[in-house]
Amino acid sequence: AQSVTQPDIHITVSEGASLELRCNYSYGATPYLFWYVQSPGQGLQLLLKYFSGDTLVQGIKGFEAEFKRSQSSFNLRKPSVHWSDAAEYFCAGSSGGYQKVTFGIGTKLQVIP
């Protein structure tokens, strides 16, 4: 079955430290992959997306993600985390031509001083 897995439900990092949020996918072909961020009580904002081509994708707010086919992963990274990055992060995927998107369970990021 097509799915997206986020192994970490909750992550705590210090402000200024680097961040990596994990995402694994299970699709028959190369999926379309997305990372979204959700602040409390709000909708989701698209951080970045991968369709094809360069496997390192740059997004907004200083985030990037790398598509690794050999590991079926699409991890989100940021070199230096800011307190304002504290939020819930969702990895999502869809297969070519199929409109429905499958969301991971989300990773809650806590940033400590």
Added chain:
Amino acid sequence: GAVVSQHPSRVICKSGTSVKIECRSLDFQATTMFWYRQFPKQSLMLMATSNEGSKATYEQGVEKDKFLINHASLTLSTLTVTSAHPEDSSFYICSAKEGQAGNQPQHFGDGTRLSIL
């Protein structure tokens, strides 16, 4: 660009009331809109896919007569929770896509917090 407006942001009403939530794409035409429900500390659960001018496609387990979806134009979809009960209390989020292709991302509204007393 790609702004989706969802209204209202919060609704508190009595059991038995019907509640309408609007989802508008402000700067693009949305061929397809989606309605999600999000429970506390959980991911998004797709309720239905709404295509302009046609009937919505509901996910398994979602009551069509309970959650009425209308997508009358390329910029507006509405979700009506009919005869709402406390168990319908949740966070409802809509999203919209500019095209049909799977590689088009969904753009989300800010959600509606529905509380049924």
